[in-house]
Amino acid sequence: MNQIPVSQAFLSGLTLYAAAGLVGLIGARQRNLVRIVACAFSALGAVLEGVASFAVIRDAHETIISIPSGTFFLPYTFRLDPLSCYFNLALAVVGLAISIYSFGYLKSFDSKKPVGVFCFFYSLLLISLTAVFTAANAVLFLIAWELMALAAYFLVSFDHEKDETRRAGILFFIMSHAGTGALLVAFLLLGTWAGSFDFSAFHLASQTLTTMQRGSLFLLFFLGFGVKAGMIPVHVWLPAAHPAAPSNVSALMSAILIKTGIYGILRIAFDFLGIPPLWWGLVVLAAGTVSAVLGVLYALIEPDLKRMLAYSTIENAGIILMTLGGAMVFRSYDRPVLAAIALAACLFHIFNHAVFKSLLFLSAGAVVHATETRNMERMGGLIRRMPLTALCFLVGAISISGLPPLNGFVSEWLSYQALLGGFGSTLSLTRIVFPIAGSLLALTGALAAACFVRAFGIGFLALPRSSQATQAHETHPSMLAGMGALAALCIALGLGATLWLPILDPLVVQLVNTKVSGSLVLAGSLVLSSGSPKGGTVAPAALAGLLVLLTLLPGLLLAFWRRRRRTVSGPTWDCGLPGLTEDNEYTATAFSKPLRMIFAAFYQPRREIQTEFEVSAYYPTSIRFESGVEPAFETHLYTPLKDRILTRAGRLRTIQAGSIHAYLTYIFITLVVLLLFGVRS
Amino acid sequence: MSFVHDPQFGDRMITLMAALVLVLQIAMVGQRWLITNIRMFALQSFLLAAIAGTIAFFNHSNHIYIAAALTFVVKTLVLPILLERIVARVGIQQEIEPLINVPLSVLISGGLTLVGYIVAESFYHPEETSASAALGHNTLAIAIALFLIGFFMMLNRRKALTQVLGLLSMENGLFLAAISLTYGMPLVVEIGIFFDVLVAVMVLGILVYRIGETFDSMDVSKLRRLRG
Numbered sequence: 001m002n003q004i005p006v007s008q009a010f011l012s013g014l015t016l017y018a019a020a021g022l023v024g025l026i027g028a029r030q031r032n033l034v035r036i037v038a039c040a041f042s043a044l045g046a047v048l049e050g051v052a053s054f055a056v057i058r059d060a061h062e063t064i065i066s067i068p069s070g071t072f073f074l075p076y077t078f079r080l081d082p083l084s085c086y087f088n089l090a091l092a093v094v095g096l097a098i099s100i101y102s103f104g105y106l107k108s109f110d111s112k113k114p115v116g117v118f119c120f121f122y123s124l125l126l127i128s129l130t131a132v133f134t135a136a137n138a139v140l141f142l143i144a145w146e147l148m149a150l151a152a153y154f155l156v157s158f159d160h161e162k163d164e165t166r167r168a169g170i171l172f173f174i175m176s177h178a179g180t181g182a183l184l185v186a187f188l189l190l191g192t193w194a195g196s197f198d199f200s201a202f203h204l205a206s207q208t209l210t211t212m213q214r215g216s217l218f219l220l221f222f223l224g225f226g227v228k229a230g231m232i233p234v235h236v237w238l239p240a241a242h243p244a245a246p247s248n249v250s251a252l253m254s255a256i257l258i259k260t261g262i263y264g265i266l267r268i269a270f271d272f273l274g275i276p277p278l279w280w281g282l283v284v285l286a287a288g289t290v291s292a293v294l295g296v297l298y299a300l301i302e303p304d305l306k307r308m309l310a311y312s313t314i315e316n317a318g319i320i321l322m323t324l325g326g327a328m329v330f331r332s333y334d335r336p337v338l339a340a341i342a343l344a345a346c347l348f349h350i351f352n353h354a355v356f357k358s359l360l361f362l363s364a365g366a367v368v369h370a371t372e373t374r375n376m377e378r379m380g381g382l383i384r385r386m387p388l389t390a391l392c393f394l395v396g397a398i399s400i401s402g403l404p405p406l407n408g409f410v411s412e413w414l415s416y417q418a419l420l421g422g423f424g425s426t427l428s429l430t431r432i433v434f435p436i437a438g439s440l441l442a443l444t445g446a447l448a449a450a451c452f453v454r455a456f457g458i459g460f461l462a463l464p465r466s467s468q469a470t471q472a473h474e475t476h477p478s479m480l481a482g483m484g485a486l487a488a489l490c491i492a493l494g495l496g497a498t499l500w501l502p503i504l505d506p507l508v509v510q511l512v513n514t515k516v517s518g519s520l521v522l523a524g525s526l527v528l529s530s531g532s533p534k535g536g537t538v539a540p541a542a543l544a545g546l547l548v549l550l551t552l553l554p555g556l557l558l559a560f561w562r563r564r565r566r567t568v569s570g571p572t573w574d575c576g577l578p579g580l581t582e583d584n585e586y587t588a589t590a591f592s593k594p595l596r597m598i599f600a601a602f603y604q605p606r607r608e609i610q611t612e613f614e615v616s617a618y619y620p621t622s623i624r625f626e627s628g629v630e631p632a633f634e635t636h637l638y639t640p641l642k643d644r645i646l647t648r649a650g651r652l653r654t655i656q657a658g659s660i661h662a663y664l665t666y667i668f669i670t671l672v673v674l675l676l677f678g679v680r681s
Numbered sequence: 682m683s684f685v686h687d688p689q690f691g692d693r694m695i696t697l698m699a700a701l702v703l704v705l706q707i708a709m710v711g712q713r714w715l716i717t718n719i720r721m722f723a724l725q726s727f728l729l730a731a732i733a734g735t736i737a738f739f740n741h742s743n744h745i746y747i748a749a750a751l752t753f754v755v756k757t758l759v760l761p762i763l764l765e766r767i768v769a770r771v772g773i774q775q776e777i778e779p780l781i782n783v784p785l786s787v788l789i790s791g792g793l794t795l796v797g798y799i800v801a802e803s804f805y806h807p808e809e810t811s812a813s814a815a816l817g818h819n820t821l822a823i824a825i826a827l828f829l830i831g832f833f834m835m836l837n838r839r840k841a842l843t844q845v846l847g848l849l850s851m852e853n854g855l856f857l858a859a860i861s862l863t864y865g866m867p868l869v870v871e872i873g874i875f876f877d878v879l880v881a882v883m884v885l886g887i888l889v890y891r892i893g894e895t896f897d898s899m900d901v902s903k904l905r906r907l908r909g
Binding site: 661665 | 780793796799800802803825829832833835836844
């Protein structure tokens, strides 16, 4: 195979990202030129990054790039190992599609909006994400991590005229910083114990740490990375920030920014801290299960299309954490093959989620732009008005629901197999954990399918529910191209899963030192097996063929039938009341009502009906109906916490009198006391 | 005129002038008129320039002449003129209203001078009997006292402009400490500091003007209203 100059490609990719950002800053006036050039540069940069990353994974060859810097404790060292490059590859693929999409999407911005500034922060986000994935030094990592949070903050608050958006931005900022606080403490501790801030030193130091030290480090890291990963209960920023951001940003955040947390957990659990004790894996598994189930339950009742997708991101992060936790448990039980399978499921789902979630957010962006609302109760009928967007959304929805033959199915199937495999292969009480997690995963999958049936059915089918939806048009071709590429990738990753899995080999070997493709891919790379004789096998391509056959068969029969008989087309049956309008349609709230009743204990739904009448209650003049669910985490966790912090801060406020004289007096007294103290000792 | 070249004589001159600087500082605390205050500051700065010039003369270090000249130009001429113009432009009352009454303020200044001597004591090594060590001892004490009294002036006064004066005399204390201990810092540092002071006064001048406009007064205690 030809040799690809990895470091050159990597660095020129970064340079192109930076150039895109600079173009945005310099040419703020020429809106169109900036948009075209910046999007082209970031797309090209993404191509180069993708090529470099793919080359590293394919050759399983580690590349270290060092850029000399003036400061001794901060070498700009990037390490391109398969794990870093896998995430960077996902970033490059998604980044390429989003850059193509942005080309058209940015055109729709209001003429007052600073497109150049947007391009700058977008490029900054791409650069910092790349740096987070490839940094080989804790200081550089933290700098990139903070840059990423800042760039994301500015992008989230891009529509800062809206009160809701500013609030979302600040919430993201606070949560992100709370997480970074934990990370900072963890990295400083680890750096002190290891005697260096280099990642390779961390790896070596893990043998010398005590159990207490490793445990506390793990908890700090897990909390810090969990905030970014969208893990429940530190997920609250996600459903606020994702809908508030412009859709291309929400796509990038949901697909990749969330994964920085997962990357961090993978890095510490499998690289820095050595063989994990059993409880680490169980903690991760439990957090993942809770996130998956609760995330999808919230998604199910959410009428806001983008917020629903944000909750679904929490759910998918949960699924990823479940398999990650499973892999950690297997590793502590010394079951390398099972750990490898769980890891393969985890890594595959990471990539898949990046692809289909960005696809869904991008198509949601197209829909929101066309209908000027995020509320799906005001969409409807879009399949006729924007058929290609609807098709893209449908592909994403099928994929995220884990239906065959698309990519979501393959990775969720692998996740089930890995979790169920745990039951037969581990000892003692722990084994009961796996069937429970597996069945909750099954529940999650089913609820996710219901959730996306609802989203597609209410949003795209039937009659338009608002005048904007009636006037919706198909979107810009470049937006369609971006979405189309991702949709094609969803299909390709589903059908070609058996060809894709060997690519995960270098990663899995790096993490648990066992190959996975040999035991998972059978029969000339057509059949996917669960890796144990008792488990099942599946052939995605054959399934797809079967599905195509099954849909073709009735079609053929119908065509045959039609030739014989005359067909008459008429309106939908209207129960004898002529003239069906959008008021007769099934609503999103109604669709999720049965599930809201089943899970009433969790939702704690509240409902308020006020009827006003003049003569009799049977002839109301107006009815007001309001329903909602209890935001459990906000009311029971965050509001008390916030109140407590505010009371404490209020007490401190008395010394902050607002008077310059008081402040000067504080400084003066401190100065004199310190001077005298210094003299005494 | 042989005594002119005697280093002993130079040291005495410096100590004398430093003492005068301190006296002026305490007089500023006791002084009630703003314009007089500004002129006293000019005089104090002139004495500082003279100290710098004397040190330069007896140590034959030419670059301190530049520092002395800069002090003279910036602090004795430019800043007082600038400040007087602000006073004229804002049209504030001429009388300073200290928070603590004058006798007590002077007493506190005396106490702060004592603190200066106590602190400087720890830097004094009696075994070093050379003249420069003794000079360092005395002027360092005065410099610290200047600094502390300047600070006290800042927190004792209501008007933003008089606080600027306090800040400037604090800076004078720092200058005295620097020049008497090291016999002149590198010129770059000196110029940097002068530039800093100049910029600070300009910024403060604008701020004073703004405060006056916004609150119809220069009383900084009214800034309290900005608190959320």
